[in-house]
Amino acid sequence: MPLRALLPVLLTCSLAAVGSVAAHAAVTGPAVGHATAGHAVRASGADAKPAVTVSERQAGKGGEIIVKGTGWRPGTLLMMLICGRSTPDRGVIGGTNSCANADGRAVTTGTDGGFAKELPVAEPPVPCPCVVHVATVTGEQATADAVFVVAGHPVAALPENTGGGRLAVLAATRLEGGSGILTWFGAPPARRLVVTVGNLGTSPVRDPVFRVGTAHGVFAPQWEERQWRGTIAPGGKARVELPVELTAGAHGDYQVSLKYGDKVLAEQPWGVGRPWGVTLFWILLCLVVPAAVFRIGMAVVDRVRPRPAHAPTRARRRRPARPHSGPRRAPTADRDPSTAPATAAALPWFTPDAAPNSAPSGNRPTTKGHS
Structure with missing residues (x-):
């Protein structure tokens, strides 16, 4: 077949092929574009990091600031x-022991992963530099910090960064x-x-700061910073x-942990x-105090109770007579009654001189009757 006769046939086939490719591209183009856009959205969502901003960079104790966050997982408790002693690049040095835990606030993120919450300004237990630290409470761990200045709070230099130093036991x-x-x-x-x-590591470690934690039973350890010179x-x-x-009075099984960095x-x-x-002290206290209170109460009752007007006197006990060792004297009749003991009272119906026929005295002459 001559070449001129084949040219119309080849041109027709080429136009048909180009049309089919264009039609296929037109059909598949939107779907591919949609998939590409969806992939870009998912990638941007996966690459998004939690972020925190504050309404004011500086405030004094007792004030309030508004903390806003974006990029968090929806429905997350923060x-x-x-x-204190914190920067966004180095994080919170010392953990939550460097934070004002009593004045913290909890917040739950919305469906878009954002939140806005008021936070009272409080002084942390360590010097500044300070940050507003936001961290997840449950689920996957995530944190974000925003620089904040607590007006009037002391400021101190951060511990030296050890760089490439790595410590091991x-x-x-x-x-x-x-x-x-x-x-x-x-x-x-x-x-x-x-x-x-x-x-x-490859760098020297100067004055490292360790964290010592003590845990009792199933409770989480309480960390404290200890710097070694x-x-x-x-x-x-x-x-x-x-x-x-x-702490005072602690007893039982404890676990001591040593941490350097994380x-x-x-x-x-x-x-x-x-x-x-x-225990011995409380036992003695429970015995001594009731006894002392009882004795004090009995003394008060004995002092305030009423007494009768004529209280009977107690009879005196008579002492037994002593045996007389010397010769006994014969009773004399001429003893002067005035010299008799005062305790021996004379009978009212009898006196020595009033007797009609009193016995003659040995010192007086005997009277004779009339002859």
């Missing part, structure tokens, strides 16, 4: 706190020290947490001693005996 952890006699009567038990740590060179090790103290380095159990001196 806790808002004012924390190289030996067994132990508790040293003992309890004194005051602990037996309820004084706070105290020990020293001794641990050998080594620097596995010294420098641990890369590849070096050091013996670290940190004080640990419980990593728990060691855990050590601690069994604390019961302060039996306190």
Whole structure:
């Protein structure tokens, strides 16, 4: 077949092919575009990070600020706190122990992942720099911080960032020290947490700040910051001693934990005996106080009770007569009655001189009758 005869056929086939491709693109184009847009929306939602803003950057104690958040998961319970010794890049140094926990507020995010809530301004227990710290209470962990200045609150420099230093425990952890006699009567038990740590990083660690936590039973540990003075060179090790103290009257099984940064380095159990001196004191108090009250009450009753007008006197006990050791004297009739004991009262119907026929006295002459 000559070439001129084939040209119309080839041109017709090419136009048909181009039309089919255009039609396919027209049919599939919107669907592909919709899928691409949906993927972009999902990616933007997944890449969104929680953020927090405050209505005022500075306020004094007793005031109120409005905290707004975006990018949170819908229906999430959050806790808002004012924390000291914190920056958005380094977070809250010391955990919630650096925050004004008593003045915190809880808020639940809406369906769009946002919220707006008033927060009272309070002074944290540590110096500033301060932030408004928002964190999830349940579910996946998420936090966000906003810089905030508490007017009139002291400001101190943050601990030095250790950079590339990494500490690890190289030996067994132990508790040293003992309890004194005051602990037996309820004084706070105290020990020293001794641990050998080594620097596995490439930078020296200067004056590291550890966190020591004590937990009783199933309760969460209570963390306290303990700074160790010294420098641990890369590849070096050091013996670290940190004080640990419980509350007054504490007893039972405790768990002591050591944390550096966000990593728990060691855990050590601690069994604390019961302060039996306190029990003995309460037992004695329950015995002595009622006895003292009873005696005081009896003394008051004996003093205020009425007494009869003529109270009978008690008869005196007569002493037994002593045996006479010397010769007995014969009774004399001429003894003067005035010299008789005053206790011997004379009978009213008889006197010695009034007797008609009194016996003659040995010193007077006997009278004779008339002859």
